[in-house]
Amino acid sequence: MTETLSRVPNLTGESVLGDVIADAQLAATEDAGAVIAMTNPGGIRTDITKKGDGTVSYADVFASQPFRNQLVTLDLTGAQIKTALEQQWSDEKRPRILQISKGLSYGWDASKPFGEHVDATSLKLDGTPIDPARTYRVTINNYLALGGDGFAAFKSGTHARVGDYDSEALFNYFGKHSPIAAAPPVRITRVN
Numbered sequence: 001m002t003e004t005l006s007r008v009p010n011l012t013g014e015s016v017l018g019d020v021i022a023d024a025q026l027a028a029t030e031d032a033g034a035v036i037a038m039t040n041p042g043g044i045r046t047d048i049t050k051k052g053d054g055t056v057s058y059a060d061v062f063a064s065q066p067f068r069n070q071l072v073t074l075d076l077t078g079a080q081i082k083t084a085l086e087q088q089w090s091d092e093k094r095p096r097i098l099q100i101s102k103g104l105s106y107g108w109d110a111s112k113p114f115g116e117h118v119d120a121t122s123l124k125l126d127g128t129p130i131d132p133a134r135t136y137r138v139t140i141n142n143y144l145a146l147g148g149d150g151f152a153a154f155k156s157g158t159h160a161r162v163g164d165y166d167s168e169a170l171f172n173y174f175g176k177h178s179p180i181a182a183a184p185p186v187r188i189t190r191v192n
Contacts, residue, residue: 001178001179001180002050002180002182003181004049005047005048007041007044007045007047008047009185012108012188013095013190014097014185014187015044015185016182016184018039018099019102019185021166021170022037022038022100024169024170025166025169027169027173028163028168032073034137034139036100036101036104036136036137036138037100037139037140038099038101038140039166040096040098040141040143040148040149040151041098043166044064044065048061048064056171058167058171061171061174062167064167064170065170067143069143069166071142071163071169072142072163074137074161075135075137075138076135076136076138076157077132077133077134078123078130078131078132079132079133081130082118082120082123082130082132084151084154085108085117085123086116086117088117089117090150090151098151100187103125104187106188107188107189108188110191110192111192140154145160
């Protein structure tokens with residue numbers, strides 16, 4: 001690791017560590033057909049701090065993701081993905097912005113009413129608009145799959161495949177992709 005990976009979100013709700021975790025979960029479930037991964041910010045408990053030699057131990061990873069959530073890859077339509085993203089504002093006073101994997105991007109507007117925060121035209125996978133009628137394989141954790149944190153839309157996913165624990169996926173990702181640099185979080189944009 002080349003620098004500390006912070007869990008603190010920027011003004012869009014995205015964090016450096018959240019991006020790395022979502023990427024790790026996507027990498028761990030590509031064999032299940034995953035093309036998108038998302039994780040809840042409340043499941044990320046601490047930064048992963050750079051040590052002098054740049055190594056990351058399993059204890060570092062487990063301190064950051066201590067809940068032993070299993071990864072669940074399921075089918076969701078583009079419309080269901082959009083609905084899940086809108087549920088980030090189920091509690092307007094305390095939005096829970098999901099951390100998203102590489103390739104997924106969208107913009108949101110804080111001034112819009114509930115259900116209209118996410119600009120549907122900005123919701124894209126690898127630069128291609130998400131099709132509301134198309135099915136995508138999405139990885140989340142088992143807490144979210146059960147509707148945790150108010151994300152009821154995930155409960156309508158089908159063809160679920162349960163995989164590794166989130167902390168193991170992240171630890172393996174460090175092992176395969178080190179050194180990991182803290183890339184600027186730019187997957188989510190905010191209008192106002």
